[in-house]
Amino acid sequence: MHRIRQVHGSDVVVVDAPAPPGTRAWVVSGDGGVADADAVVAVGTGACVVVLTADCGPVALGSPEGIHGAVHVGWRGLVAGVIGTAVETMAALGASAVVAGLGPAIHRCCYEFGMADLDRVAQEVGDEVRAVSASGAVALDLPGGIRAQLRRAGVPLVVDVDRCTACGDDDFSYRARADEARQALFVWSTGPGTVM
Numbered sequence: 001m002h003r004i005r006q007v008h009g010s011d012v013v014v015v016d017a018p019a020p021p022g023t024r025a026w027v028v029s030g031d032g033g034v035a036d037a038d039a040v041v042a043v044g045t046g047a048c049v050v051v052l053t054a055d056c057g058p059v060a061l062g063s064p065e066g067i068h069g070a071v072h073v074g075w076r077g078l079v080a081g082v083i084g085t086a087v088e089t090m091a092a093l094g095a096s097a098v099v100a101g102l103g104p105a106i107h108r109c110c111y112e113f114g115m116a117d118l119d120r121v122a123q124e125v126g127d128e129v130r131a132v133s134a135s136g137a138v139a140l141d142l143p144g145g146i147r148a149q150l151r152r153a154g155v156p157l158v159v160d161v162d163r164c165t166a167c168g169d170d171d172f173s174y175r176a177r178a179d180e181a182r183q184a185l186f187v188w189s190t191g192p193g194t195v196m
């Protein structure tokens with residue numbers, strides 16, 4: 001299992017071998033420290049990649065070649081373009097067609113946002129992020145922004161659990177309940193054509 005230290009940016013790290021069993025398996029950067037990144041892309045079977053979320057969007061990426069990735073996307077990641085960077089990284093490694101899955105994330109119903117901040121996000125990401133919350137306030141549509149960026153990257157969203165982390169009790173939410181636990185998205189490949 002390969003983990004990264006998530007920092008709401010656009011950096012992508014690549015791993016090309018399974019992590020040693022029983023290790024914490026942080027991906028190490030060039031200077032020997034834990035890699036700061038919000039997407040981890042793996043080449044080859046056996047390498048399981050993971051991101052942790054509690055309101056941000058966990059995005060799984062797969063390809064017929066078995067190149068796969070996990071992306072952590074909040075509003076900062078949308079603005080930074082981490083989805084496009086991850087897809088470009090997979091393509092550069094030989095992925096001919098990338099598909100995506102989206103796990104539980106905070107939805108517009110619960111994600112009230114300041115108008116000025118929303119304007120700034122919409123300027124970078126598109127008007128798909130503009131929404132209204134359940135109580136009628138200005139809100140950010142994070143899944144809408146993720147879908148828009150996947151569409152622009154030419155990546156079909158083939159699985160969408162379509163669940164708001166803040167509404168129900170089934171998921172961890174930092175914003176709604178200050179949960180310290182996180183959802184974990186694991187992505188791995190057992191060979192070309194099969195990404196779990």
Ligand SMILES: [Zn+2]
Nearest residue numbers: 109110164167
């Ligand atoms: Zn909600």
